[in-house]
Amino acid sequence: MIRFEGVTKSFPDGTVAVGGLDLVAPQGQITVLVGPSGCGKTTSLRMVNRMITPTSGRITVDEQDTATMDAASLRRGIGYVIQHAGLFPHRTVGDNVATVPRLLGWDKDRARARSLELLERVGLPTEYAGRYPHQLSGGQQQRVGVARALAADPPVMLMDEPFSAVDPIVREQLQEEFLRLQGELGKTILFVTHDIDEAVKLGDQVAVLRVGGTVAQLADPGSLLADPYDDFVADFVGRDRGYRGLGFRSAPSLEPHDEPWVLLGDEPSVHARGDSSWLLVVDHDRKPLGWVEPGRVHGAVAEKDLHRGGTVAARDGSARAVLDSALSSPSGRGVVVDRDGVLVGTVTAAEVVAAMEGHRGRSGPGGTREHQGPQEHVAGPADDKPGAG
Numbered sequence: 443m444i445r446f447e448g449v450t451k452s453f454p455d456g457t458v459a460v461g462g463l464d465l466v467a468p469q470g471q472i473t474v475l476v477g478p479s480g481c482g483k484t485t486s487l488r489m490v491n492r493m494i495t496p497t498s499g500r501i502t503v504d505e506q507d508t509a510t511m512d513a514a515s516l517r518r519g520i521g522y523v524i525q526h527a528g529l530f531p532h533r534t535v536g537d538n539v540a541t542v543p544r545l546l547g548w549d550k551d552r553a554r555a556r557s558l559e560l561l562e563r564v565g566l567p568t569e570y571a572g573r574y575p576h577q578l579s580g581g582q583q584q585r586v587g588v589a590r591a592l593a594a595d596p597p598v599m600l601m602d603e604p605f606s607a608v609d610p611i612v613r614e615q616l617q618e619e620f621l622r623l624q625g626e627l628g629k630t631i632l633f634v635t636h637d638i639d640e641a642v643k644l645g646d647q648v649a650v651l652r653v654g655g656t657v658a659q660l661a662d663p664g665s666l667l668a669d670p671y672d673d674f675v676a677d678f679v680g681r682d683r684g685y686r687g688l689g690f691r692s693a694p695s696l697e698p699h700d701e702p703w704v705l706l707g708d709e710p711s712v713h714a715r716g717d718s719s720w721l722l723v724v725d726h727d728r729k730p731l732g733w734v735e736p737g738r739v740h741g742a743v744a745e746k747d748l749h750r751g752g753t754v755a756a757r758d759g760s761a762r763a764v765l766d767s768a769l770s771s772p773s774g775r776g777v778v779v780d781r782d783g784v785l786v787g788t789v790t791a792a793e794v795v796a797a798m799e800g801h802r803g804r805s806g807p808g809g810t811r812e813h814q815g816p817q818e819h820v821a822g823p824a825d826d827k828p829g830a831g
């Protein structure tokens with residue numbers, strides 16, 4: 443656990459980068475610091491491993507006051523990942539990953555074995571151990587950066603915009619893999635980003651900071667999108683937050699309809715066509731492949747006949763995924779599958795919305811108000827807030 447208690451940082455030129463930060467990053471969770479440029483995210487992060495010394499206040503890591511610890515050993519016990527990975531250019535990838543284990547006195551063979559294990563873990567071929575950083579793509583370098591931070595198995599990780607310097611597709615892959623890895627490792631992570639979408643995707647909790655380095659709101663991602671504390675947070679969280687917030691609500695319980703289907707390679711029989719101008723195509727495991735217009739298919743259904751635009755939603759997935767499957771389906775019927783990807787049936791957007799409205803009627807508007815407010819306590823009544831309601 444990382445705890446900030448009334449932490450401030452003023453630089454000699456008078457800039458107050460952090461103006462009294464109170465925040466707890468709980469054990470085994472990802473806490474994201476997000477906010478506009480210059481709001482003190484990086485400064486806050488770097489005070490944890492004492493690359494920057496706080497002006498006042500206290501930071502503890504697992505209840506130990508960092509100010510009383512030896513700075514070098516504090517840093518060795520904390521994984522640190524930065525934008526552009528910050529790899530040593532003249533050291534091989536393997537040696538980069540082995541940096542902290544070697545500093546900790548591990549022998550060469552053990553450090554090397556650990557290095558190879560970690561490269562595999564972050565999805566890189568072990569042959570890359572012999573390469574130099576410039577021989578890797580940006581995304582691969584970031585993976586090495588993560589491997590290096592994990593090398594000595596630190597319980598705490600600080601990550602400063604680690605995925606910002608790569609293109610959106612690679613970034614998404616890195617985020618997915620990071621979440622998978624965290625699912626296995628359960629580190630206590632403080633993660634800095636300026637990208638609210640990244641924050642709500644990765645954070646167990648998200649702290650939105652104001653310029654001056656104070657917490658405007660600390661909340662889980664679903665609550666942040668459903669109930670921003672004030673106009674600043676609402677603006678920062680951005681447009682489409684109602685729709686994006688559905689990503690954090692479970693799919694409403696509704697019974698999908700049986701959907702007629704045809705096997706790829708078979709001819710659509712009159713029975714399979716049903717009344718619709720669209721027919722669902724599945725494989726031998728009854729996993730959906732796409733939709734066809736039976737009137738345009740001559741003979742057996744072939745790959746080239748398939749419309750693949752529709753998304754597929756897991757029955758126990760998010761409300762957003764189920765609604766999207768209906769909205770993206772050419773037939774207007776969203777495909778719902780079970781955990782193995784096997785067809786369960788279809789739902790329409792109107793049915794999904796009706797089910798969500800029914801649920802809202804039972805639970806009241808606005809979702810939860812837990813986790814709201816600037817510093818971990820419930821803020822004043824909603825009516826007092828500018829722009830509330």
Ligand SMILES: Nc1ncnc2c1ncn2[C@@H]1O[C@H](COP(=O)(O)OP(=O)(O)OP(=O)(O)O)[C@@H](O)[C@H]1O
Nearest residue numbers: 453455457459478479480481482483484485486636
């Ligand atoms: N060494 C320094 N001397 C003076 N001011 C500094 C110093 N380092 C940072 N600052 C100022 O402190 C404030 C916070 O900087 P910080 O880098 O923590 O912000 P940030 O939220 O990480 O920003 P960004 O998203 O743009 O990286 C900024 O106004 C910055 O200019």
